[in-house]
Amino acid sequence: MRFFTVLGILFYAAIIILIGLVFIAFSLNLINPQDIGSFLNLIQSNLNSRLITGLSGILLILLSFSFAQLILGRFQREKTIAFTTSSGQVTIALSAVEDLIKRLAGVIPEIKELRPDVIATKKGILVDLRVVLRSEANIPDLTARLQEITKNKIQEVLGIEEQILIKIHVAKIISHEEKDRKRKEIEKEQPNIPFGGYSRG
Amino acid sequence: MQAEESRTDLGNIKIHKNVIASISSLAAIEIEGVKRIGGNFRSALLELAGKKNLAAIQVEINKNEEVKVDIPLVIKYGFNIPEVANKVQESVRNALEKMTNLSVKDINISVQAIERG
Numbered sequence: 001m002r003f004f005t006v007l008g009i010l011f012y013a014a015i016i017i018l019i020g021l022v023f024i025a026f027s028l029n030l031i032n033p034q035d036i037g038s039f040l041n042l043i044q045s046n047l048n049s050r051l052i053t054g055l056s057g058i059l060l061i062l063l064s065f066s067f068a069q070l071i072l073g074r075f076q077r078e079k080t081i082a083f084t085t086s087s088g089q090v091t092i093a094l095s096a097v098e099d100l101i102k103r104l105a106g107v108i109p110e111i112k113e114l115r116p117d118v119i120a121t122k123k124g125i126l127v128d129l130r131v132v133l134r135s136e137a138n139i140p141d142l143t144a145r146l147q148e149i150t151k152n153k154i155q156e157v158l159g160i161e162e163q164i165l166i167k168i169h170v171a172k173i174i175s176h177e178e179k180d181r182k183r184k185e186i187e188k189e190q191p192n193i194p195f196g197g198y199s200r201g
Numbered sequence: 202m203q204a205e206e207s208r209t210d211l212g213n214i215k216i217h218k219n220v221i222a223s224i225s226s227l228a229a230i231e232i233e234g235v236k237r238i239g240g241n242f243r244s245a246l247l248e249l250a251g252k253k254n255l256a257a258i259q260v261e262i263n264k265n266e267e268v269k270v271d272i273p274l275v276i277k278y279g280f281n282i283p284e285v286a287n288k289v290q291e292s293v294r295n296a297l298e299k300m301t302n303l304s305v306k307d308i309n310i311s312v313q314a315i316e317r318g
Contacts, residue, residue, distance in 0.1 A: 080311070083283070087290035088269075088307035092282055099315040103278050159283040 008063055015060070081120050081158065092158060094118045100157055101127065101150055108146060110137040112174055124163030125154065132172045143168045216301055222258040225270050225308075228296035229289045234280030239273030239313035267306035268297065275314045286310040 025031045043049045080091040098116045105114035113132035118125065127150060133142070147166045154164055226238050240257045259271040270293060276285055290308045297305050 085283075085287055085290060087287075087294055087305075088309045090283065090286040090290075090310045090312070092312040093314065096276070096282075096312050096314045100278065103315070103317070157280070157282055159281055 008066055012063060012067055079120075081125070081160070083160075094120060097125075097154065097158070100153065101129070104146075104149055104153060107149060108142070110134050110142055111146070124165060125160075127154070127164065127166045129166065129168045130171050131168060132174065133170060134174055139170060143170070216303070218260040218262070221260045221268060221270065221297065221301065221303070224296050224300055225258055225260075225272055225293045228292040229272055229274065232285060232288045232292055234277050234285035235289060236275040236277045236316045239275050239311070241273065263306070266304065268303050269307040269309070270297075270305070271309045271311065273311045273313050275316055276312055278315050278317045282312055286312065 022031070043053055079094045081094065081097070082089055082091040084090070097118045101116040101118070102114055105111045110133055111131055112134045115130040117128040117130075119128070120126075129146065129150070131143075131146070133139070146168060150166050151164050154160070229235055229238065238257055257273050261269040261271075263269070272289065272293065274286070274289065276282055289310055293308050294305050297303055
């Protein structure tokens with residue numbers, strides 16, 4: 001499997017180098033546009049060469065997919081917290097930690113929306129929280145409470161002793177007036193039907 | 202898929218990798234705190250095609266006939282992840298050793314998400 005991956009990477013690199021060389025040769029007037037035209041005509045004139053070109057195209061598309069998967073897989077693999085037990089390795093996706101933090105919004109009623117972004121660094125776990133608050137609550141108190149709850153929850157659930165840094169960004173504060181205005185807007189959109197409350201019989 | 206093969210006086214016994222994946226899946230699911238077996242793009246495609254979610258569990262058997270299992274998991278909210286992962290590893294190891302007599306080398310758990318139970 002690794003052999004094919006290396007082969008794929010080498011092939012991909014060779015193709016890109018070749019394209020680069022063609023561009024350089026073109027800019028240095030080493031290739032004439034007529035040469036390119038005659039080469040393309042030659043490919044299209046013969047059924048076998050057309051077949052080979054088509055198959056090469058399919059192969060390139062497949063290679064691109066495998067290459068993209070390889071790169072994305074590598075990125076995904078990096079976005080985890082890992083520890084080893086006697087039976088094997090346990091990896092926790094950072095998105096799972098983000099899910100966990102999102103659930104905390106339900107614990108504090110003043111928080112309307114909570115968008116976490118978790119990054120694992122060598123120093124520890126870095127949590128960026130973007131919050132939308134429901135009312136004009138005491139922000140220093142609320143954010144300190146949120147930091148404490150988040151830190152405790154991560155330590156409790158993940159069982160890690162690494163440093164956890166929590167940054168909070170209050171993006172918006174929704175006041176009661178704004179809520180009332182939104183409610184009125186919704187009521188306007190749904191007008192009362194005359195005699196709607198009465199029924200037959 | 203490659204199968205694990207052992208020989209008796211009467212003939213060969215082959216255990217398919219799907220069987221190992223299936224045992225692992227059942228052993229993992231019965232642990233409290235496990236919501237479901239996770240998945241990847243390939244397993245999602247196979248699930249659409251009507252195949253079971255076994256493709257998400259990767260089974261490897263090396264030359265020394267040792268088994269390595271990779272299990273993606275979705276854990277229920279409120280449970281301690283290392284504890285649940287440890288229990289799953291133990292449960293899968295016991296189930297595989299009991300049912301197949303195979304030597305289990307590694308059981309790797311990958312926690313993909315947390316969902317409300």
